[in-house]
Amino acid sequence: MMRVLVIDDDEWLAKLFTRRLEYNGMVVQSAPNAIEALDLIDSFRPAVIILDLFMPGPNGLVLLHELQSYDDLGRIPVVVCTTSANDITLEQLRPYGVRLLLDKVSMHPDDIAKAVREVAA
Numbered sequence: 376m377m378r379v380l381v382i383d384d385d386e387w388l389a390k391l392f393t394r395r396l397e398y399n400g401m402v403v404q405s406a407p408n409a410i411e412a413l414d415l416i417d418s419f420r421p422a423v424i425i426l427d428l429f430m431p432g433p434n435g436l437v438l439l440h441e442l443q444s445y446d447d448l449g450r451i452p453v454v455v456c457t458t459s460a461n462d463i464t465l466e467q468l469r470p471y472g473v474r475l476l477l478d479k480v481s482m483h484p485d486d487i488a489k490a491v492r493e494v495a496a
Contacts, residue, residue, distance in 0.1 A: 379491055380421035381405040382412040384430040392425060392487050399488040409438040416448060423491045428457045439471035452494040
């Protein structure tokens with residue numbers, strides 16, 4: 376089973392993503408911030424990370440930089456899911472392991488499982 380880590384400070388959205396991914400046969404853990412995410416990444420070893428960029432405390436960009444400092448963690452594919460998709464491009468994020476950029480405003484909840492399967496392939 377594919378392991379997915381959802382990192383988002385929006386508890387409702389994190390639960391929605393978790394339910395959709397579990398329905399699609401994935402094992403899911405979630406973290407509300409970058410600090411808790413780093414602990415989970417090390418113990419859970421996800422195949423894919425779903426990441427919100429803008430969270431309180433160290434944000435998703437800080438986490439992306441941190442992940443790149445580790446050879447093994449820097450190779451985990453990342454799906455960025457943010458309300459600020461118009462302010463940042465996938466090309467800007469690719470050097471940090473980001474494979475896909477989703478706009479929370481326009482996406483359908485079912486898109487998340489499709490996105491995970493796409494970047495894990």
